[in-house]
Each structure stands twice: as C-alpha cells, then as structure tokens.
Amino acid sequence: MSYPTRAARAVCLSFLALLCAAPAATAADEGWSVAPAGGGRPSFYAEGAPGTALRDTVSVTNRTSHPVDVRLSGTGVPVTFADAEIRVPARTRADIPFTVAVPERAAPGDRPGSIVVRDGDGRSESVPLLLRIGGPELSALTVEKVAVRGDRITYDLVNRGTTDLVPTLSVHVDGVFGTLLDRAPRTLEVELPPGRRLHLTEPWPDRPALDAVDVRLTVSATGGARDTARASARFVPWGGVAAGGALAVGTAALAVVRRRRRPRTPEPARESAREQAELTGAAT
Incomplete structure (x- = not known):
C-alpha cells in the first residue's frame, strides 16, 4: 500500500472516530435532569381531601460520566421525600418517592407548588406540582x-x-x-x-x-x-372628679380651721353661783 493511500485511510478512520465520539460527548455535556417518573408527564398533579396523603415519584437522571449528589425539596405545598439527599451514579436514573400531605383544615381549591432538585454546584431544576384540594366550601x-x-x-x-x-x-x-x-x-x-x-x-x-x-x-x-x-x-372624666373631690376636701378643712380659731365664751364661775345661792337663802 502506498503512503498516500495509508494517509487517506488514517484520515478517514480519524473522522469516523470523531463521528462516533461526538454523541457520547454531547450526552456527557447534557448533565442531569429531573422529571416525573414514568415519562410522558410535564408536571405533577395531586388531588385529595383535607387530611389525606398523596404519593408520587420523581426521577433524577444523571447522563454524566461521574456521580452527582443532589438535594430534593418542595415549594408551595407540604412535601416529604423518601430520601431528600441522594447520590446518582454516572449514566443512571434514580426514582425517589414522595408524599404530599393535604392539611387538615385546608380550604378547597388549587395550590401551586414545585419539586426542586439542586446539586452541590448550585445548579437546580424544578418540576411544577399542582395540588387540588377537594371538600365542601363552608363560609363561617x-x-x-x-x-x-x-x-x-x-x-x-x-x-x-x-x-x-x-x-x-x-x-x-x-x-x-x-x-x-x-x-x-x-x-x-x-x-x-x-x-x-x-x-x-x-x-x-x-x-x-x-x-x-x-x-x-x-x-x-x-x-x-x-x-x-x-x-x-x-x-367618667376622672380629672374633673378629682378636682371636685379636692375642692370638697379643701372646703371641709377650711371650716375646721375656722371653727378652731373662733373665741370661746367663758363660763360663769361655779363659786360665784354658789355664793349667790347662799345669799339668796339668807335673805329669805
């Protein structure tokens, strides 16, 4: 085989190798994703009466060539996960069950929320969750x-x-x-x-x-x-009452003082009265 032929064959093989490697690199660059388990659903939907517990599953798919540690949480509605912190191995999907608890005294109607997944680098993805609460409407x-x-x-x-x-x-x-x-x-x-x-x-x-x-x-x-x-x-206007009371107390005090200062009339001496009586008896 001539040198030009060998060189051309090497270039072709290199080009084919690049073509074969390109999809793998693209898949690795996609990172990880989150979605409702089972596929075909763009979001979560739960419906129940107050006091009930509703269950579903979220899937975290890791398309990278290394493990990914993620933390799961819920917003808008009360959500409890079977495991809120997981490690997803490379090129693996993890399914995590969760429960939505409908509050006992919740009002009927729709409550929007979401399932949020966040990795250690700060990247996060979320899936909408709609909770529909049933039951009679009571106005009281x-x-x-x-x-x-x-x-x-x-x-x-x-x-x-x-x-x-x-x-x-x-x-x-x-x-x-x-x-x-x-x-x-x-x-x-x-x-x-x-x-x-x-x-x-x-x-x-x-x-x-x-x-x-x-x-x-x-x-x-x-x-x-x-x-x-x-x-x-x-x-009651307590200010006026207090002023009236003070005036009454002052008036009474003044009357007492005046009474004490008034001069007393001297009483006739008892001896003089006795002498007068004796004289009168002698004349008789």
Missing part, C-alpha cells in the same frame, strides 16, 4: 374580644370555615340618651384565610367624656358568614 366566622380602649374599639375576627373571607363591618353604639355612633356596613381591607385570627381596631375619636355605652359590631362575608358581638363601657 366569629367576632370575639370586643372592647373599648381609649378612642378606639378593638376586636378579633376568626375564620371558622374553609374558604377565604373578605369581611364587611358595621358599628352601632348606644348611650344613655340615645344613639352615639351608627356606621353603615363597609368592606374591610383585609383577607381572612381559613383558621386565621386577626386583631383589628376601629377608630372612635369623638367618644363621649361622660356616658355609659353599649357597643355592637356586626361582621358578614360572602357565602352567608355573619356574626355579632357586644361590649359595654363607662366613661
């Missing part, structure tokens, strides 16, 4: 701990149902001589999730200085939620 709330404190009315709102609430408040206050405050229902700028308690304040800058009042708060929300709570308060 209570008004608690109503009190008058200074120039404001304080109270607590508690969501006793299974749906988010945007409450509406009306305020009515009666005094000794009639109505002092009557505020029409208005929507509060708060959102009350299921099971949540909020401490709120209603301003009352022009409350009376002297009165006995009865306060009534009525709160309602969509879905038929409604509750009423009452409280009583007594307003």
Whole structure:
C-alpha cells in the first residue's frame, strides 16, 4: 500500500472516530435532569381531601460520566421525600418517592407548588406540582374580644370555615340618651384565610367624656358568614372628679380651721353661783 493511500485511510478512520465520539460527548455535556417518573408527564398533579396523603415519584437522571449528589425539596405545598439527599451514579436514573400531605383544615381549591432538585454546584431544576384540594366550601366566622380602649374599639375576627373571607363591618353604639355612633356596613381591607385570627381596631375619636355605652359590631362575608358581638363601657372624666373631690376636701378643712380659731365664751364661775345661792337663802 502506498503512503498516500495509508494517509487517506488514517484520515478517514480519524473522522469516523470523531463521528462516533461526538454523541457520547454531547450526552456527557447534557448533565442531569429531573422529571416525573414514568415519562410522558410535564408536571405533577395531586388531588385529595383535607387530611389525606398523596404519593408520587420523581426521577433524577444523571447522563454524566461521574456521580452527582443532589438535594430534593418542595415549594408551595407540604412535601416529604423518601430520601431528600441522594447520590446518582454516572449514566443512571434514580426514582425517589414522595408524599404530599393535604392539611387538615385546608380550604378547597388549587395550590401551586414545585419539586426542586439542586446539586452541590448550585445548579437546580424544578418540576411544577399542582395540588387540588377537594371538600365542601363552608363560609363561617366569629367576632370575639370586643372592647373599648381609649378612642378606639378593638376586636378579633376568626375564620371558622374553609374558604377565604373578605369581611364587611358595621358599628352601632348606644348611650344613655340615645344613639352615639351608627356606621353603615363597609368592606374591610383585609383577607381572612381559613383558621386565621386577626386583631383589628376601629377608630372612635369623638367618644363621649361622660356616658355609659353599649357597643355592637356586626361582621358578614360572602357565602352567608355573619356574626355579632357586644361590649359595654363607662366613661367618667376622672380629672374633673378629682378636682371636685379636692375642692370638697379643701372646703371641709377650711371650716375646721375656722371653727378652731373662733373665741370661746367663758363660763360663769361655779363659786360665784354658789355664793349667790347662799345669799339668796339668807335673805329669805
């Protein structure tokens, strides 16, 4: 075989070797990936009633030529993994089971979340997870701990149902001589999730200085939620009372001093009276 022929054959073999090696290099450069187990699913979907546990599996595929250590976590929904830290060998797929726990008092509806996988170099990938919570929708709330404190009315709102609430408040206050405050229902700028308690304040800058009042708060929300709570308060101008008391005490003290300074009228001597009696008897 001539030299040119040998050289041409060597170039061809080198070119074929490069062609054969190219896919392997490309696969090695792809690194690792994460997806729902079983294939064919772009994301996770779980559906259940409050208090149930839903199970699924996530796959981590390592296409590199070396092991990869990864950590798994969940966002948006409560997720527990069979093993949250694993080592995936080279050119291997690891399937990790996990459980989604639906909270006991969760409101019906959809909750978005994700499964997140992160390696030691800081690289991360995630897969969306949608949790659909079933069950009846219940709208209920209570008004608690109503009190008058200074120039404001304080109270607590508690969501006793299974749906988010945007409450509406009306305020009515009666005094000794009639109505002092009557505020029409208005929507509060708060959102009350299921099971949540909020401490709120209603301003009352022009409350009376002297009165006995009865306060009534009525709160309602969509879905038929409604509750009423009452409280009583007594307003006394203690500054004026203290000044009046001091004046009374001062007046009494002055009267005592004047009485002590008044001159006393001397009593007639007993001896003189006795002598007068004897003289009178002698004349008789």
